[in-house]
Amino acid sequence: MPPSATVLEPGLVVVRGLLSSAEEERTAREAWAIGQGNGGFYKDGALNAAAGRGRIYDRAERFAAHYKATCDAAVAEARRVDPTMPPMLFTHLLINCYLTRDGLMWHRDIYENDGKSDHPVVNLSLGAACRFGWKHERQDEGQSVVLESGDVLLFGGPCRYILHTIEEILLDTTPPWMDGFEPGPLRFSFTFRDAPEVLGREEEFRFFKFSADMKEQDDFDKARRDERAALARAYQPPKMAVVPATPAA
């Protein structure tokens, strides 16, 4: 099946059908295996990020070459359909493993380990589907999209700093290959990031919990509001040019 891309809005694109189901299964099994070891999804016998979620964050070179190939193919496809989507260079991978229905709270990817530019965050889903919500401002009504196994969501350019949430993991919506999956139904997300600033400092971000950092989220929102207010104050309506009517000959 050739990949197909949908532009949800400029800077926000879903690419579907990049991986075969054999590739999806292989990647999920590989991620589950990496997650059991040192530097995996667990710390002191418990999942390391939340009650139902474990995470791995490390530099790109730690992972097999097919991750970069998938990321690059998704970026190329998204840029083909959306000219506002910037390029990106994959430097770090965050793998989230969700074992319960619990998703992830509203947040913006504003931290150093998320990357500091408008280059897209590239997010591959495998296993159980999820409902992904997004909006630009806190007071906006959110929109949502279901991400299924194999879907790649990219947010960059004008959407790089959107507010987003994983509303729910749909544990009963799994691809056929997950029927035989040893730990049972679960969701993986593989988030590819262009974050050259943190190369060599991966240890600092291994157990990062953004729920503890909501002040930074609030500060970011306030800075946005202030910036928009300043732009609105500085705005001068364009002067209308008065063109004299040409007298009829």
Ligand SMILES: O=C(O)CCC(=O)C(=O)O
């Ligand atoms: O799991 C996902 O798909 C989203 C992860 C996410 O938003 C994040 O880690 O910042």
Ligand SMILES: [Fe+2]
């Ligand atoms: Fe995020």
